[in-house]
Amino acid sequence: xxxxxxxxxxxxxxxxxxxxxxxxxxxxxxxxxxxxxxxxxxxxxxxxxxxxxxxxxxxxxxxxxxxxxxxxxxxxxxxxxxxxxxxxxxxxxxxxxxxxxxxxxxxxxxxxxxxxxxxxxxxxxxxxxxxxxxxxxxxxxxxxxxxxxxxxxxxxxxxxxxxxxxxxxxxxxxxxxxxxxxxxxxxxxxxxxxxxxxxxxxxxxxxxxxxxxxxxxxxxxxxxxxxxxxxxxxxxxxxxxxxxxxxxxxxxxxxxxxxxxxxxxxxxxxxxxxxxxxxxxxxxxxxxxxxxxxxxxxxxxxxxxxxxxxxxx
Numbered sequence: 001x002x003x004x005x006x007x008x009x010x011x012x013x014x015x016x017x018x019x020x021x022x023x024x025x026x027x028x029x030x031x032x033x034x035x036x037x038x039x040x041x042x043x044x045x046x047x048x049x050x051x052x053x054x055x056x057x058x059x060x061x062x063x064x065x066x067x068x069x070x071x072x073x074x075x076x077x078x079x080x081x082x083x084x085x086x087x088x089x090x091x092x093x094x095x096x097x098x099x100x101x102x103x104x105x106x107x108x109x110x111x112x113x114x115x116x117x118x119x120x121x122x123x124x125x126x127x128x129x130x131x132x133x134x135x136x137x138x139x140x141x142x143x144x145x146x147x148x149x150x151x152x153x154x155x156x157x158x159x160x161x162x163x164x165x166x167x168x169x170x171x172x173x174x175x176x177x178x179x180x181x182x183x184x185x186x187x188x189x190x191x192x193x194x195x196x197x198x199x200x201x202x203x204x205x206x207x208x209x210x211x212x213x214x215x216x217x218x219x220x221x222x223x224x225x226x227x228x229x230x231x232x233x234x235x236x237x238x239x240x241x242x243x244x245x246x247x248x249x250x251x252x253x254x255x256x257x258x259x260x261x262x263x264x265x266x267x268x269x270x271x272x273x274x275x276x277x278x279x280x281x282x283x284x285x286x287x288x289x290x291x292x293x294x295x296x297x298x299x300x301x302x303x304x305x306x307x308x309x310x311x312x313x
Contacts, residue, residue: 004039004179004229005037005038005039005065005066005176005178005179006038006039006040006041006063006064006065006066007033007038007039007040007041007064007065007066007067007068008040008041008042008043008044008060008063008064008066008067008068009025009026009029009030009040009042009043009044009067009068009069009070010043010044010045010046010053010056010057010060010067010068010069010070011023011025011026011043011044011045011046011069011070011071011155012045012046012047012048012052012053012069012070012071012072012081012155013045013047013048013071013072013155014047014048016045016071017045017046017047023043023045024157025070025155025157025160026040026043028157028161029068029070029160029164030043032164032165032169033066033169033172034181034183035181036169036172036173036178037178037179037180037181038065038066038172038176038178039181041063041064042060042063042064044056044060048071048072048078048079048080049080050080050083050084050087053072053080053081053084053085053088054084054087054088057069057085057088057150058088061145061146061148061150064148065147065148065149065176066148066149066150066151066172066176067148067149067150067151068151068153068168069081069150069151069152069153070152070153070154070155070160071154071155072155073121073138073140073152073153073154073155074138074154075115075117075118075120075121075137075138076117081152082123082124082125082141082152085125085128085141085143085152086125086126089125089127089128089143089145091125091126091127091128092125092126093123093124093125093126094123094124094125094126095122095123096122096123096124096130096139097122098130098132099121099122099124099130099132099133099139100119100122102122102132102133102134102137102139103118103119103121103122103137106136106137118137121137121138121139122139124139124141125141125143127143128141128142128143129141129142129143130142131151131153131163131167131168132163132166132167133153133154133159133162133163134162134166135158135159135162136154136156136159138154138159140152140153140154140163140167140168142167142168142171149171149172149175151168153168179229179230180229180230180236181227181228181229182227182228182236182237182240183225183226183227183228184225184226184228184240184244185223185224185225185226186223186224186226186244186247186251186255187220187221187223187255188221188222188223188224188251188254188255189220189221189254189255190221190254191221191222191251191254192222193215193217193222196215196222196224196251196254197215199250199251200247200250200251203243203246203247203250207243208231208239208243209231210228210229210230210231210236210239211226211227211228211229211239211240211243212226212227212228213225213226213227214227221254224247224251226240226243226244228240
């Protein structure tokens with residue numbers, strides 16, 4: 001089995017710690033990294049402080065192969081990330097002409113005068129690889145130090161996402177030998193996490209070492225996420241599907257009829273009955289459903305559609 005490539009995410013900004021801004025960047029980055037085979041080990045939110053930035057960066061580099069940093073790259077005095085990175089990597093800031101041209105183009109596009117503080121955003125650490133920002137005035141910076149790739153990007157979500165998609169993710173795919181990672185998710189309803197775990201305990205205990213199960217409870221029920229890494233011998237997709245096929249009959253009576261499943265559920269749509277049904281029925285936002293599953297009793301109360309969380313859609 002290939003060695004895991006681990007990442008850490010550092011988000012910078014007092015507004016995150018005060019609860020004034022919700023960190024959606026980390027969730028998005030974690031999902032995108034997982035798609036290419038990189039596992040996020042830790043996420044850290046810190047203040048706009050040079051000391052905090054240096055300490056978080058040094059700690060992350062000691063544990064991870066990839067460190068992604070967002071925030072603190074604006075034009076104002078409280079944006080300290082770039083200067084701190086230059087000090088941390090023992091270099092000076094110098095004008096990067098292509099970045100300056102990008103900044104000038106943005107102000108020209110909106111017919112606005114460019115201030116000196118905006119010009120200063122094109123000054124980058126001399127030993128970094130600039131990461132182009134086509135949507136904003138703050139370029140990103142990519143460093144490679146002692147086998148670790150460090151990337152600093154703006155905290156503005158749409159700017160960060162474009163830079164990740166255009167530059168950072170492709171670079172990481174070329175730089176590392178990344179394993180294939182597959183996730184399969186099954187949405188269950190009507191059974192609590194502990195009862196669900198007890199029901200499938202034997203199946204879970206016999207999972208191969210390269211497959212890992214996670215329980216993700218939320219308002220709509222419990223999602224079961226099976227994550228697989230290649231073991232060097234088996235076809236991963238076939239191996240995971242074989243395990244899903246073993247799981248299916250164990251929870252068939254508690255699978256959401258609206259879930260996207262790796263097998264066909266026993267739920268089928270039907271018309272709303274005028275009287276109490278002889279077969280089990282469930283009310284769902286998309287209509288009424290019945291099942292012939294032997295795990296259900298012959299009769300079941302009808303639940304109003306409003307009782308089903310909309311998150312199940």
